[in-house]
Amino acid sequence: MKYPQIKTPLPGPRVKELIDVDREFVSPSYTRIYPLVAESARGLWIDDPDGNTFLDFTSGIAVCGTGHCHPRVVAAIQKQADTLLHMSGTDFYYTPQILLAQKLASLGPGSGAYKVYFGNSGAEAVEAAFKLARWHTRRELNLAFFGAFHGRTMGALSLTASKAIQKKHYNPLVPGITHIPYGYCYRCPYHLSYPDCETACVHWLEETLFRTTVPPEEVAAIFVEPIQGEGGYIVPPPEFHRELYKTAQKYGILYVVDEVQSGMGRTGKMFAIEHFEVTPEIIALAKGIASGLPLGAMVARADIMDWEAGSHASTFGGNPISCQAALTTIELLEEELMANATVRGEQLMVGLRELQQSLECIGDVRG
Template sequence: MSTLTEKTPEDLKQNSAQGVTPAIRSMHYAEFGPKLKTALPGPNAKKIVADDDRLISPSYTRSYPMVAKSGRGIRVTDVDGNEFLDFAAGIAVNSTGHCHPEVVKAIQDQAAELIHMSGTDFYYQNMTTLAERLSAIAPMPGPHKFYYGNSGAEAVECAMKLARYHTGRQNIISFFGAFHGRTMGALSLTGSKPQQKRRFAPFVPGVHHIRYPYAYRGCPDGTPEEQEAFALDCARYIEDRLFKTILPPEEVAAIILEPIQGEGGYVVAPTNFLQEIRRICDRHGILLIADEVQSGAARTGKWWAIEHSGVQPDIVCIAKGIASGMPLGICMSKAEVMDWVPGSHASTFGGNPICIAAALATLDILEREGLQNAATIGEKMLDRLRPWVAKHPTVGDVRGRGLMIGVELVKDKKSRTPVGPMRDKVVDLAFERGLLILGCGETTIRLCPPLIVNEQEASIALDILEECITLAAK
């Protein structure tokens, strides 16, 4: 946990007044901005943090001492009555905002009717209802089949096992920078941070990691044409090197990738890279798994981030925003791929009636307003953010799609040296001003608000963020 200097409400007002942010002083701020009442952390928060330190696993990565009590829309109120703008959304989970009334009603109504029946042993109509809804928006042609679990990691575990079962092959190709989860199979595919793997080996065998097309790091000074060539080289490494040296292609079950790497730094895969990966899979009978756990469920302004490229996967992993905070992980595949027999894979709580009710309500809201709003507000945010690369010496890159946006901070433009501590300072400063954000990758700030965020809230959040970047750079 970060060590923060206590800030009084007077300090916070003064800090805002000293910034370079005109909208903070606008009439919109009183209505749409954060509302801070106490020093941060407040007295109740301090006590709970102390209890947490005493009782809860120290493996959790807490960025700052925000102790949530309630939430509505994009706002979270802590145990001391401070109200924050939430641009973390429970790590991109609260797609419809906190406690959307339609989601709450769906949960309450379902809880009064049926809480659990174990879809692995019995039948339940809403399991097929949700499957039909998802099949209609799938990024590949149907028919489709669906597996329900509890989390993104479980969706990935299912995809990993299914790929091996269907193909009869053992090996899987993943990417450096990837985050697929922390259970042993998903962790074996993950290539994000050493601490996530430290002291947990041996991992599931047969996993091979290669370079992801992170152009800002791999081809930073290249022309657009050179960056396209770099992305193709990353994909072609599979055939040019792996398949010619250590990995027989006929023994590869799947290639798994995030169309936009989440924990890896909100890095967007170029279209030509994804197209080449698809061609490689087709040439060698390899399945393409799209991990859409963080990038899916309308976050990028399309239902699935891979749709921006026109590439069709064979398997899709879904979780996070699909049920507005209820635990639900889904593995969706072409029907012919999910050909395993009873007993091959299951989950006691997968397809829980309350979680499915929340997902159905979530789809209604996203279809009606969230999908288009993510595209519209996301593009307005990116239009505001892109000039920061020229304006701020420490902003190296701005990238993203929809409301999945990364701002990469560097020591200076020439060296592009990562500045993890400064990034963390920006996150702390934002918390002190009532804005909840998170880092990702080595030196990137991620912005992933609920998909119902409005233009005024987005503008105020960027005002606060810009002030924090300016202060941290000093």
């Protein structure tokens, strides 16, 4: 049985050598908070070049929902690599992309028809959603949330409001975006208490923002994470998305959910928004979609994805190997891993609430 083993002082000698080379040649823009060099990984475990073994509590930063190097995913990658490595989907057709689009469309919430655009990352999926919302509505304004993280490319960064350093020296960003408070009951931005607040954070839009500042008929979309990730893993109250969605529908505003971190089975459902009984027009996906291979997807209602040929594309988006890895990943999620996420989630919530009773430093347990 494998278990964590620390055989050298940390960081070990080989890790130190590699980090020194990294510092000489790799961009310093990356935030490295721990001197870990991953040499190999399988399941829950990561081994470094000095023979130390670590337990990965990050799932590869929310990417490896099936575990590192799941044998079925690896086998699917190897088989596809022997068949077709690349054939740009911007100009031609190939089976793995077609089958993955069909599968993702079938997973779309509600009973409507969906279509899929493929990129390489979460930021690209959000950028595509950003452009599609403008194309379809012909509107120029958008709403997003304080604490949100949607990516670091210019459009996605403009929607982001997580850390000021992420925007430092990059202004002016894309105009026409207004950030509003998220439904964070533990530290309510309005200093109210749930449920007596009656979701004041949502009603503020109509009562104040739309009345004084932002014409709702000019808003293309609301970009929202079903559960805020980098903003603090904030689970909003059950009514939050439902009331927000009603407001969006009232004014013809598209509801765009960023499921890059919360989606692909992590909450026990394929998409976290399903817990809130809301059917968004557009969903952005990445991270856990392909068990570690680069892939992003924008899933949109078919009547919304009405842009014409040449409106948007990506040379490497929907790579055959990544698509095949995603198809196998979804099989594994549907077979057992989503159900396991529910069981493990309930187990963790019980344990953390017990700890909360004895530890004053734990203010809120949520999930």
